[in-house]
Amino acid sequence: MVGADGSGAIAEIGVFGGSGFTSFLTDVEEHVVETPYGEPSAPLVVGEIEGRRVAFLPRHGRSHELPPAQINYRANVWAMKQLGVRRIIGPTASGALQPELQLGEFVVPDQFVDRTSGREDTFYEGPETTHVSAADPYCADLRRILVETAGEIGIPVRDGGTIVVVQGPRFSTRAESRWFQDAGWDVINMTAYPEGYLARELELCYANISMVTDHDVGVVGTEPVSHEDVVRVFTSNNERLRELLFRAIPKIGAQPDDGCASALRGARV
Numbered sequence: 153m154v155g156a157d158g159s160g161a162i163a164e165i166g167v168f169g170g171s172g173f174t175s176f177l178t179d180v181e182e183h184v185v186e187t188p189y190g191e192p193s194a195p196l197v198v199g200e201i202e203g204r205r206v207a208f209l210p211r212h213g214r215s216h217e218l219p220p221a222q223i224n225y226r227a228n229v230w231a232m233k234q235l236g237v238r239r240i241i242g243p244t245a246s247g248a249l250q251p252e253l254q255l256g257e258f259v260v261p262d263q264f265v266d267r268t269s270g271r272e273d274t275f276y277e278g279p280e281t282t283h284v285s286a287a288d289p290y291c292a293d294l295r296r297i298l299v300e301t302a303g304e305i306g307i308p309v310r311d312g313g314t315i316v317v318v319q320g321p322r323f324s325t326r327a328e329s330r331w332f333q334d335a336g337w338d339v340i341n342m343t344a345y346p347e348g349y350l351a352r353e354l355e356l357c358y359a360n361i362s363m364v365t366d367h368d369v370g371v372v373g374t375e376p377v378s379h380e381d382v383v384r385v386f387t388s389n390n391e392r393l394r395e396l397l398f399r400a401i402p403k404i405g406a407q408p409d410d411g412c413a414s415a416l417r418g419a420r421v
Contacts, residue, residue, distance in 0.1 A: 161236020163198045163207035165404055167397060168228065168242045170343060171216065173390050176208045176397070177201075185231040189272070190224050192231040202402040207235050211242075211343060220320040220342035226272050229350040238407040239294060239357040241400075242347055243393050245386060246315065246339040246362035249332050251373045255385045258309045258396075259339050259362040260298050262290055265316040266345045273346035275353050281421040284353045291412050294359035294404065301400040307392050313338035315362050317345035329370025340368050357412040361396070363389040 162183065167176060177199030184195045193213045199206055209228055212218045232240060246259070253259070266273075276282035295311070302309035316332050318324060320342035324332070332340060339362040351358035365385050367374040407413050 161205070163205040163235045163237050164239070164406075165204055165401055166207045166209070166232040166235075166237035166240040168240065168347065169208060169210035170243050171212065171245045172386055173210070173243065173393065175210075176394065177206060180208075183207075183235060185234050187227045187230040187234065189226040189230055192227045193218055193223060196231055196235060198235065201398055204401055204404070206401060207232060207237050211347070221268070221271065223343065225347050225350055226275065229347065229354060229356070230275075233354050233356060237356065239291070239404055240351050241294065241298070241359055241361065241397065242344065243361040243363060244341045244344050245365050245389065246341040247366050247368040248364045249316070249329070249337050249340055249368050249371060251367065251371055253310070253338065253364050253367075254308060255364055255366065255381070256308065256388055257364045258302055258307055258392075259313045259315070259364065260295050260302075260309060260311060261315045261338065261360055261362060262288070262295065262312040263314040264289055264345055264348065264360075265314060265337060268317055268319045268345055271346055273349065275350065282416070282419050283421070284415050284419045286349055286352065288411060289348055289352060291357035291359050291410070293408060293410065294357050297400050297403050298359055298361060298396070301403065302396055305395060305399055307396060310338070313362075315339045315341055315344050315360060317341055317343070324369060326370045329368045330372075332368070333370055339364065352412060352415050355413050355415045357407055357410075361393065363393060365389065
């Protein structure tokens with residue numbers, strides 16, 4: 153049992169793996185975690201990076217068997233907290249909605265737009281009514297660390313932006329993509345919601361890293377991207393993501409008393 157002061161924690165930092173990022177740590181111990189919301193996508197593995205205990209969970213499952221809408225996001229986030237994790241990084245492969253974004257660029261968003269439907273996206277289903285603010289949905293401190301570290305190691309990175317999350321598994325029509333672009337949103341993905349918001353409901357810190365693999369179908373002025381190009385960028389992104397995480401995680405301190413840790417203050421009616 154994890155105490156309020158973090159005593160008994162098995163891990164302090166969590167990482168969700170996305171498409172193609174199904175392994176991260178070596179010399180790990182495996183933890184099968186039971187949750188009130190069913191089974192997580194896979195057993196969690198815990199290892200160390202420069203003395204920091206890190207839990208890793210591939211959100212699509214070990215063999216990428218779970219499509220975006222079938223991921224049990226509540227179980228995944230709950231399992232992280234059950235191990236003692238207070239701070240989570242959630243990388244995602246994403247499409248660019250703006251032509252100036254380059255393939256291989258990383259975006260660390262500060263806003264999201266939810267265009268999913270039917271996903272279990274709250275822990276608070278009554279009888280006590282709870283409204284957790286999503287005004288600033290991502291942890292400012294984690295975002296700062298990720299952006300600064302990416303800059304230090306030469307990864308092209310954008311500080312801030314909006315990620316729109318669609319239901320999947322289908323991609324957008326050209327009309328939808330142009331709509332998202334005209335709205336001024338930056339990247340598009342299928343898994344960033346409700347993962348980050350669920351972390352906020354549990355008063356955990358969370359930051360997303362959106363790794364651009366292609367330009368979305370409605371982005372005017374960009375060349376069509378071949379499958380070979382996507383695979384090449386995808387592989388390169390995951391290699392650089394691994395380097396970024398190994399550099400950034402040792403810089404992550406204990407959870408501050410910020411908007412993430414105090415999300416439930418005044419949230420209950």
